[in-house]
Amino acid sequence: MTTMTSDEFLRQLDECKAVVEARLNELLPVSNEKYATLIDAMRYSLLDGGKRIRAIICLKFCEAVCGSFEKAIPAACAIEMLHAYTLIHDDLPCMDDDDMRRGKASNHIKYGEYTAVLAGDAMQALVFQTILSSDLPPKTVVLMAQILAEGAGPNGVCAGQYLDLSGEGNMHTVDELMEIYTKKTSTLITIAACLGIEAGRGSQKQFDAAGQYAGLLGLAFQIRDDTLDHTSTEQELGKPIGSDAANKKNTLASILGLDECEKKCDTLTDGAIEAIEGDFENTEFLEFLARYLVNRKN
Numbered sequence: 001m002t003t004m005t006s007d008e009f010l011r012q013l014d015e016c017k018a019v020v021e022a023r024l025n026e027l028l029p030v031s032n033e034k035y036a037t038l039i040d041a042m043r044y045s046l047l048d049g050g051k052r053i054r055a056i057i058c059l060k061f062c063e064a065v066c067g068s069f070e071k072a073i074p075a076a077c078a079i080e081m082l083h084a085y086t087l088i089h090d091d092l093p094c095m096d097d098d099d100m101r102r103g104k105a106s107n108h109i110k111y112g113e114y115t116a117v118l119a120g121d122a123m124q125a126l127v128f129q130t131i132l133s134s135d136l137p138p139k140t141v142v143l144m145a146q147i148l149a150e151g152a153g154p155n156g157v158c159a160g161q162y163l164d165l166s167g168e169g170n171m172h173t174v175d176e177l178m179e180i181y182t183k184k185t186s187t188l189i190t191i192a193a194c195l196g197i198e199a200g201r202g203s204q205k206q207f208d209a210a211g212q213y214a215g216l217l218g219l220a221f222q223i224r225d226d227t228l229d230h231t232s233t234e235q236e237l238g239k240p241i242g243s244d245a246a247n248k249k250n251t252l253a254s255i256l257g258l259d260e261c262e263k264k265c266d267t268l269t270d271g272a273i274e275a276i277e278g279d280f281e282n283t284e285f286l287e288f289l290a291r292y293l294v295n296r297k298n
Contacts (some may be wrong), residue, residue: 013289014058016055020077025047040119042126052080054189057214058075061202062199074131079192082151086188087101088116092116127148131148132145159183171252177251181252186221188218190218193210197210209279211277212272219268230253
């Protein structure tokens with residue numbers, strides 16, 4: 001059980017977030033080119049003050065392996081870029097058709113649909129430019145690029161989005177929803193954790209433990225999102241509530257009920273914490289993070 005205080009956790013959380021924000025701003029600077037609006041659209045979604053949870057998980061797993069997160073900063077930025085690309089595309093009218101994201105207009109509302117599509121496309125390319133430009137050993141860089149490509153591809157987040165969208169109007173089973181959640185949400189968090197292990201040159205055992213932690217945490221994270229769509233406010237979430245019902249999507253919250261979902265979140269979180277016990281010198285932050293996420297209000 002972690003003995004970390006809330007103040008220390010939040011201090012480290014803010015430290016990691018600040019490091020990532022600063023590097024992202026450097027990696028995607030303001031442009032004066034004729035296509036500057038495209039860059040502005042990319043910056044709009046990438047530098048919008050998100051939680052940076054995936055980046056932080058990447059940094060902290062690297063730190064758990066080698067005592068410092070410096071080597072994982074490019075990877076942490078790459079995973080944030082990948083996440084930003086998925087959110088830009090998720091909000092498009094042909095997909096989830098959401099007009100708000102994190103309390104402001106979605107990318108396609110602000111910049112127009114074709115610019116949003118291209119911003120997402122360009123962001124995904126920037127993911128690989130960023131990771132391939134890192135100064136880690138070539139073998140490590142190739143492995144990290146492969147992890148990113150597999151997670152972003154047809155068996156990862158794209159598969160999850162397809163299964164989600166193609167099932168609109170149909171009643172998914174619990175098993176079908178868990179598959180969607182695994183591919184659409186857990187995959188990105190798992191990529192983040194595994195990139196951190198690779199950056200820190202961790203062992204296969206640590207790689208596997210990190211992947212298990214992240215997979216379970218990702219499921220808990222998504223189920224918590226389902227419950228917040230029923231219990232939170234638009235101001236707290238920064239996006240419309242009730243969007244699942246409006247899009248005729250059933251979720252675990254609508255199938256199992258809120259109380260059962262809360263229990264499932266707790267069980268998954270317990271499993272995530274147990275997965276990393278004994279394989280790292282210090283996992284206090286990662287343990288606290290798991291509890292923090294399952295109890296969040298937005």
